[in-house]
Amino acid sequence: MKLLIDVGNTRIKWARSGSAGALVEHGALPHHGDPAQTVSQLPSGGVDAIWISNVTGAAHESALIEAMRGHCSLTPHIARSTGQWRGLINAYREPQRLGVDRWLAMIAVWHAQHGAAVIANAGTALTVDVITAQGQHRGGIIAAGIAAQQRAVLGATRFETRDLNGVHADTLGSDTESCVQLGAQLACAGAIDRVATLAETGASRWLTGGDAEYLHADLGADWQHRPHLVLEGLAALASPVP
Numbered sequence: 001m002k003l004l005i006d007v008g009n010t011r012i013k014w015a016r017s018g019s020a021g022a023l024v025e026h027g028a029l030p031h032h033g034d035p036a037q038t039v040s041q042l043p044s045g046g047v048d049a050i051w052i053s054n055v056t057g058a059a060h061e062s063a064l065i066e067a068m069r070g071h072c073s074l075t076p077h078i079a080r081s082t083g084q085w086r087g088l089i090n091a092y093r094e095p096q097r098l099g100v101d102r103w104l105a106m107i108a109v110w111h112a113q114h115g116a117a118v119i120a121n122a123g124t125a126l127t128v129d130v131i132t133a134q135g136q137h138r139g140g141i142i143a144a145g146i147a148a149q150q151r152a153v154l155g156a157t158r159f160e161t162r163d164l165n166g167v168h169a170d171t172l173g174s175d176t177e178s179c180v181q182l183g184a185q186l187a188c189a190g191a192i193d194r195v196a197t198l199a200e201t202g203a204s205r206w207l208t209g210g211d212a213e214y215l216h217a218d219l220g221a222d223w224q225h226r227p228h229l230v231l232e233g234l235a236a237l238a239s240p241v242p
């Protein structure tokens with residue numbers, strides 16, 4: 001059994017996968033800035049390999065490796081962005097600078113279907129990437145995610161707001177909180193839609209990340225909500241070459 005771990009800026013998502021690569025169990029935990037401490041809480045029974053995607057930097061990576069050695073007596077494989085993977089070509093001139101979570105989400109989609117695609121990851125940050133039918137990554141965008149959009153507007157202005165938790169706006173806002181909420185939500189949905197116009201006609205559309213479910217309603221039925229794309233990409237990377 002493999003233990004797959006996606007360390008994001010806010011949360012750790014994890015799953016276990018069997019020999020066929022399917023995810024059989026999964027979960028998510030906030031790490032409060034200390035991912036190494038948090039991974040020590042993950043289930044370790046029956047695990048014979050560990051694969052990690054980490055976007056929190058080199059210092060956390062070293063701590064994560066040590067934590068997993070202590071927790072499972074295994075040295076984890078650390079996923080890296082590379083120039084190509086089984087016909088998928090990275091658009092970055094310096095491929096290793098592409099966030100590994102973006103690369104893994106693209107790998108998951110390319111592994112599932114060799115075709116043109118738009119992949120949006122709505123997490124702490126929002127990223128959207130485009131690949132062609134030939135597997136060429138055209139590039140993408142990085143923007144603030146919904147919560148970061150809200151913090152940005154509240155930090156740059158002086159109006160008073162009440163608690164934004166639990167505020168959901170599905171029509172134009174009629175108080176400060178719903179206006180701020182809808183502004184952040186539509187900034188993300190609008191950016192995703194705009195990037196999608198740059199993709200080939202007929203490109204499949206994929207949505208992942210902690211805010212994906214929430215954005216799905218704004219984006220429409222041609223977007224597939226796949227909550228675990230980064231973990232699916234880790235499972236594909238860990239799979240033997242066919």
Ligand SMILES: Nc1ncnc2c1ncn2[C@@H]1O[C@H](COP(=O)(O)OP(=O)(O)OP(=O)(O)O)[C@@H](O)[C@H]1O
Nearest residue numbers: 008009010011055101122123124125147209210211
């Ligand atoms: N139970 C939850 N706890 C915390 N955030 C949640 C939860 N459910 C949904 N979210 C939303 O998910 C967002 C974080 O998404 P996700 O976990 O995909 O990000 P991340 O992987 O940590 O970030 P990134 O990939 O940008 O580094 C939060 O901003 C929040 O709006």
Ligand SMILES: CC(C)(CO)[C@@H](O)C(=O)NCCC(=O)O
Nearest residue numbers: 055097098099100101102125142
């Ligand atoms: C943009 C995030 C934070 C999204 O998780 C991550 O993919 C990352 O740290 N990327 C590195 C910068 C880049 O992708 O160009």
